Amino acid sequence: MSGASLKIRNLRRDFGDKRVLQDVDLDVAPGQFISLIGASGVGKSTLLKIIAGLDAPTSGSIRIGEPGEKPEVRMMFQEDRLLPWRSILGNVTIGTKGREAEGREMLAAVGLEGREDEFPSVLSGGQKQRAALARALLHKPDVLLLDEPFGALDALTRASMQQLLSKLLNEAPRTVVLVTHDVEEALLLSDRVIVMRSGRIALDLALEGSRPRARGDANLARLKEELVQSLLLDEGQTQPGVQEQVALRPLEAAE
Amino acid sequence: MSSVTETLPSSSLNSWQSRAGSQSFKAVFSRFIPWILPAILILAWHWAAATGVLDRNVLPGPVDVVNVAISLIQRGQLQHHLLVSLRRVAIGFSIGAAFGLGIGILVGLSSTARQVVDLTMQMIRTVPHLALVPLMIFWFGIGEEPRVLLVALGVVFSVYINTVSGIRSVDPKLIEMGRSYGLSEIQLIWSVILPGALQQILTGIRYALGVAWLTLVVAETIASREGLGFLVQDARELLRLDVIVLVIAIYAIAGWLADFLTRKLEARLLNWHPSYGEGARRS
Numbered sequence: 001m002s003g004a005s006l007k008i009r010n011l012r013r014d015f016g017d018k019r020v021l022q023d024v025d026l027d028v029a030p031g032q033f034i035s036l037i038g039a040s041g042v043g044k045s046t047l048l049k050i051i052a053g054l055d056a057p058t059s060g061s062i063r064i065g066e067p068g069e070k071p072e073v074r075m076m077f078q079e080d081r082l083l084p085w086r087s088i089l090g091n092v093t094i095g096t097k098g099r100e101a102e103g104r105e106m107l108a109a110v111g112l113e114g115r116e117d118e119f120p121s122v123l124s125g126g127q128k129q130r131a132a133l134a135r136a137l138l139h140k141p142d143v144l145l146l147d148e149p150f151g152a153l154d155a156l157t158r159a160s161m162q163q164l165l166s167k168l169l170n171e172a173p174r175t176v177v178l179v180t181h182d183v184e185e186a187l188l189l190s191d192r193v194i195v196m197r198s199g200r201i202a203l204d205l206a207l208e209g210s211r212p213r214a215r216g217d218a219n220l221a222r223l224k225e226e227l228v229q230s231l232l233l234d235e236g237q238t239q240p241g242v243q244e245q246v247a248l249r250p251l252e253a254a255e
Numbered sequence: 256m257s258s259v260t261e262t263l264p265s266s267s268l269n270s271w272q273s274r275a276g277s278q279s280f281k282a283v284f285s286r287f288i289p290w291i292l293p294a295i296l297i298l299a300w301h302w303a304a305a306t307g308v309l310d311r312n313v314l315p316g317p318v319d320v321v322n323v324a325i326s327l328i329q330r331g332q333l334q335h336h337l338l339v340s341l342r343r344v345a346i347g348f349s350i351g352a353a354f355g356l357g358i359g360i361l362v363g364l365s366s367t368a369r370q371v372v373d374l375t376m377q378m379i380r381t382v383p384h385l386a387l388v389p390l391m392i393f394w395f396g397i398g399e400e401p402r403v404l405l406v407a408l409g410v411v412f413s414v415y416i417n418t419v420s421g422i423r424s425v426d427p428k429l430i431e432m433g434r435s436y437g438l439s440e441i442q443l444i445w446s447v448i449l450p451g452a453l454q455q456i457l458t459g460i461r462y463a464l465g466v467a468w469l470t471l472v473v474a475e476t477i478a479s480r481e482g483l484g485f486l487v488q489d490a491r492e493l494l495r496l497d498v499i500v501l502v503i504a505i506y507a508i509a510g511w512l513a514d515f516l517t518r519k520l521e522a523r524l525l526n527w528h529p530s531y532g533e534g535a536r537r538s
Contacts, residue, residue: 052435053435054431054434054435073435074435074436075432075435077428077432079428081428081429081431081432083429083446083447083450084527084528085450085451085453085525085527085528086446086527094433094436094438094446095433095436095437095438095442119527121527121528121529135436139436139437
């Protein structure tokens, strides 16, 4: 299976008097990579938590996979959230049984070969996030949720993590929902960019061309600028004319 | 030119070797540093007793204390009373720690249990448990039960409080991670919550061991026929100062030993922690 579909209808989430999400309709095809972007507090992370089953909607419906399927959903967080008292391998294999060998392979795939028996405290921030990625992928999730997974990393480490994620997803495609503050990251990695504003989906932008994409692409640079401008808009202001279908050059074509 | 390049490595090698030598000497020396002050104090004590500065009827010297220890061991008394006391501490501590840990885990995990139990526990905690000595004697007489129960009572609260606050201080983000990775509640408690609370639970246990010894001293001085407390009461009546000092020294050594063992246990159980285990000892 290369990922599960995602169907969200008329979703609303209130925290007391505060309406965090409203009128959210979203369809994601199996294997599609979508990014949720938007300013802080627009409900991106809440939407992600609802998809993960860590939070429940006030009203509306959400369906993952087709009826009868039992898709696995796994989440990777901004913090590594590794258990400090478990070895790296013990962390990666959490919630699984008898999959040490697979865990070792997965650690090798993220470049942490030979670190299996060490404790998280001796790893660098980037290495910890690699271990967290290995942990999420070991479960072979149908839907992979990423909550600003590279937000706390330095630019260089972030770029290498983005490449690693793209490579692993090309080898084994899954449905991915990425929440990010980084517009460029969203444009480089995803098939679709969804801009959220005050709890609603404000813009749904489909990107053409295979991913990951070349950083230097002119279309990408222009689109990034437009999206950043639209994110800076206040509520009630009109949308700028962002095209809803954009072709971007893939990385292979650029190099 | 060539002579410089030839002599440089050997001289730098020498200095490196001597530095390594002084480092290992330092490592050995630093292990003895904590023992220097006690050694000096005992020597000073011995000197004062030997020269008569210190009257034997005020405080007997260390040689007297060692002598009386040897004669008590030869008569089989010291080990008997020591074992009786150790048994009381062990049983009382086990009961108290088991209850403190059990109720603490329950209250730490369940907010319902916390609402039901916590206020009561906090109220009972404020009563000095040694104030219950007369009540205990009234209820249980002067047998083993009141002594063991007093020790248990002294232990239960410090274990309870530290277990509850240890569990409540576990990072909720780790618990959320555990849930999202499909851990059952039992697995969550076993592999996320308890390991996260362990450091503070161990702190509570270490403190409780101190309380247990303290309680034992008091509990054994009341109408006792066995144990270190009896030995010291008996000695007071017979004006045997050397025995009194001996028992006090045994309390000190036992307290230190208990602390030492819990530290070892901490280093073992918390070997993942940067402040404990191998890494901590090296730095």
